[in-house]
Amino acid sequence: FHGERQEGIGPFHVTQVNGERCSAARAFLHPALARPNLTVLSSALTLRVLLEGTRATGVEISQAGEVVQLQARREVILSAGSINSVSYTHLPLAT
Numbered sequence: 001f002h003g004e005r006q007e008g009i010g011p012f013h014v015t016q017v018n019g020e021r022c023s024a025a026r027a028f029l030h031p032a033l034a035r036p037n038l039t040v041l042s043s044a045l046t047l048r049v050l051l052e053g054t055r056a057t058g059v060e061i062s063q064a065g066e067v068v069q070l071q072a073r074r075e076v077i078l079s080a081g082s083i084n085s086v087s088y089t090h091l092p093l094a095t
Contacts, residue, residue, distance in 0.1 A: 059078070
């Protein structure tokens with residue numbers, strides 16, 4: 001796709017569901033939202049990752065002007081978009 005010549009055939013990588021193109025959110029996120037062990041928060045700013053020793057146990061977030069600490073029962077997964085994603089690597093750690 002990025003070579004000097006665009007002739008010939010080759011694999012074309014797309015996300016599909018039932019033969020139709022779809023977004024990653026439609027293919028992966030929307031089916032997972034019904035899981036009882038998953039909570040997805042949008043428009044939340046992560047302020048700190050909470051630690052016990054070297055293990056992440058929760059996060060401190062700001063959402064709608066309120067600062068809250070959330071404790072995980074099992075694991076902490078941080079996910080970010082393409083804007084300001086690198087800021088997660090600069091978060092203060094709280095022990």
